[in-house]
Amino acid sequence: MADTDVELHVEFRGVSKSYDGQTLVVRDLDLDVRKGELFTLLGPSGSGKTTSLMMLAGFEAPTAGDILIDGSSVRETPPRKRGIGVVFQNYALFPHMTVGRNLSFPLEIRGVSEERQAEKVRRALEVVRLEGLQNRRPDELSGGQQQRVAIARALVSEPRLVLMDEPLGALDRRLREEMQLEIRRIQHDLGVTVVYVTHDQQEAMAMSSRVAVFHRGRIQQVADPETLYEEPEREFVARFIGDNNILRGQVTAVSGGTCVAETPGGPVKAVPVRPFRPGEPTALAIRPERVVLSSRRGLANEFEARIEEVLFIGDHLRMRLDLCGNRNFIVKIPNTVGHGAVLKGDRVRLGWAQMDCRALPDERAAV
Amino acid sequence: MARPLRSARLRAAALTLPLAAFVVVTFVAPLALMLVRSVHEPQVADALPRTLAALERWDGGSLPGEPAFRALGTELRELDGRRGLGAVATRVNRIESGMRSRMLATGRALGPGSPESWRDAVLAADPVWGEARAWLALQRAGERFTLRHYLRALDLDRDSSGAVVRISPDQRIYVPLLLRTLLVSLAITAICLVLGYPVAYLIANAPPSRSNLLLLLVLVPFWTSLLVRTTSWIVLLQNQGVVNDILVAVGLVAEDGRLALVYNMFGTLVAMTQILLPFMILPLYAVMNSISPEHMRAASSLGATFRQGFVRVYWPQTMPGVAAGSLLVFILAIGYYITPALVGGRTGQLISNMIAYHMQESLNWGLAAALGVILLACVAVLYAVFDRLVGIERMRLAS
Ligand SMILES: Nc1ncnc2c1ncn2[C@@H]1O[C@H](COP(=O)(O)OP(=O)(O)OP(=O)(O)O)[C@@H](O)[C@H]1O
Ligand SMILES: [Mg+2]
Secondary structure, X not given: OOOOOOOEEEXXXXXXXXXXXXOOOEEEEEEEEEOOOEEEXXXXXXXXXXXXXXXXXXXXXXXEEEEEEOOEEOOOOOHHXXXXXXXXXXXOOOOOOXXXXXXXXXXXXXXXXXXXXXXXXXXXXXXXXXXXXXXXXXXXXXXXXXXXXXXXHHHOOOOOEEEEEOOOOOOOHHHHHHXXXXXXXXXXXXXXXXXXXXXXXXXXXXXXXXXXXXXXOEEEEEEOHHHHHHOOOOHHHHHHOOOOEEEEEEEEEEEOOEEEEEEOOEEEEEEEOOOOOOOOEEEEEEOHHHOEEOOOOOOOEEEEEEEEEEEEOOOEEEEEEEEOXXXXXXXXXXXOOOHHHOOOOOEEEEEEOHHHEEEXXXXXXXX | OHHHHHHHHHHHHHHOHXXXXXXXXXXXXXXXXXXXXXXXXXXXXXXXXHHHHHOOOOOOOOOOOHHHHHHHHHHHHHHHHOOOHHHHHHHHHHHOOOHHHHHHHHHHHOOOOOOOOHHHHHHHHOHHHHOHHXXXXXXXXXXXXXXXXXXXXXXXXXXXXXXXXXXXXXXXXXXXXXXXXXXXXXXXXXXXXXXXXXXXXXXXXXXXXXXXXXXXXXXXXXXXXXXXXXXXXXXXXXXXXXXXXXXXXXXXXXXXXXXXXXXXXXXXXXXXXXXXXXXXXXXXXXXXXXXXXXXXXXXXXXXXXXXXXXXXXXXXXXXHHHHHHHHHHHHHHHOOXXXXXXXXXXXXXXXXXXXXXXXXXXXXHHHHHHHHHHHHHHHHHHHHHHHHHOOHHHOOOOO
């Protein structure tokens, strides 16, 4: 509401959805998608991402609430009139048509002249870098090429809004990363708004201008990738985005922007994400790469622990310790000169700064 | 390393032997036998060897000479004595009607001993032997290998000069019957497609619990015997049957104007459509089930109405199922026998009923075999045409 200068493209207003009339798979969803951004719905399997996307595309009707596109409700607008390009999870390319025919399908339907069709198809193939594959059938293409055709088809009639449901789910890692950049580039070049669905948090981080984290049909947090990573506001987000060590404890003291929580391993100083009352349970989140192994003093939180396990990952070492009631406390140290000093069974001193430790509401009870 | 592999292969092959033997005994051998029987008829040749030898140099127009009469007389007499004359005479009769009784009479009339002139004796026994057509009939019935069953099956005949001609229109039976069979099978296939397509669509797009139930309902007819299903159609459709009763009760039909719904082509069409419908629905369902619902969604997100999406995206993808179901129903219909026999009456008979008639009643197995081969050829040709048009390898019976 505060940003009146950014133009909203899509708005979800209190949208809920139930398939069976009992369980809500999407609950009271409020979302603003801005014009020209790549907005990602991120969440584990079954959290309601596809359902939300399908409601936006018009294939499912909301049980409650309303969806607005360009400021007006689309409740009564059938999918074919919403002017939205959709890239489906399994591409949904028409197997009995060539690539060219797949692409010209929406143009033929709209009565575009033959020459204009050819021109637009050619341009769309250029955008996804598939020039010259017009006459192939989808099953004669690799997975990555099929993916590009699906994107080209969604773009060919020049929609302003494109939805993509886990478009890279079936590709191997290398191709995924390449396609992530590709989609980013296309989105940027054409200036379209993209609503993107994925359950892969790295993908979401790499591509999105903003991410909405879903859990059990509810939005946990909406923010840009960096904020999501650095300033998670919910325990679920802290655990889902990247790695985080969670220490459970009780808030004992609050003062200004800091607090102290009592854990089984002793008091820990942290930054609370919202005002806590003393005695409230809390989940403290510490990023593994922010933990420092050191004998030098000066860190707000310092402990001593035995190294239970050391894993050599390549660019970093991953140590597992038993600390403050978390038997799976992970510490990552970069693979730089002198890393060989740590061995399994060693007792080490370690610590982290207060600002690297966020006190979040404990969600165990809510789960 | 190769040896255990080979013995494993051998063992696997050995496991298929019982089936292979079964197929050979029950399918390949009868089929081969049928092919042979349709062109090979040695009975007359075996029974009248001397007569046929004597006729070899006969000009076909004038009366044959004394040796031919002698051979005929002695052989007919011997056959009569062995009670083998009836079977031979029946076969000659198929070529020239009336010959059966004449041959039997001749055989009986010839007394023992050797008459002075066989010619006079035979002519006295029956004057028909004074006509060339009687001898011609013997000669043609005596061909061991013959195409005459095929000619008969195609409503053709040879005239006196041996040229192939069509028989007079009022005697043509088999070609019209074959055409009718093809037409009826085509109609049944079309009706099954029209009725079955929406049902298969419904089942394929229903939620799993409901689609299982619907599929069960499609299969329920298979739980009862074909005979029961066919006879229940008689109960439903006969003159005093349920359908007519209802029509009369409702007032759509007058009491004395009850409709003839069975024992005619209508009965055959209705009963066969019902019986063959599952063979259309199941392949259609299998194919539709493998079409992702995303395709129709994709079509509508690309601007297509349901109609456009259906015609351009869904229907073409169901073609393999349409092809499989149609071919299956058509092939089953073209050879169907029991149902038309029971509910078809006089006008609803198909070619297989004629084959059965020649197998069981007229005992003209050669003709029955020829009709069977022609039917087989029709199916094979249609299959080939179909393969050209649709492509069998694209056809799917299951996903
Ligand atoms: N057509 C449907 N009928 C009934 N329930 C459904 C239907 N589609 C989805 N659901 C249920 O709704 C919930 C949310 O499903 P949804 O497909 O939106 O999840 P998702 O976040 O896209 O998950 P994934 O990452 O696995 O694709 C799930 O529990 C699912 O079982
Ligand atoms: Mg999904």
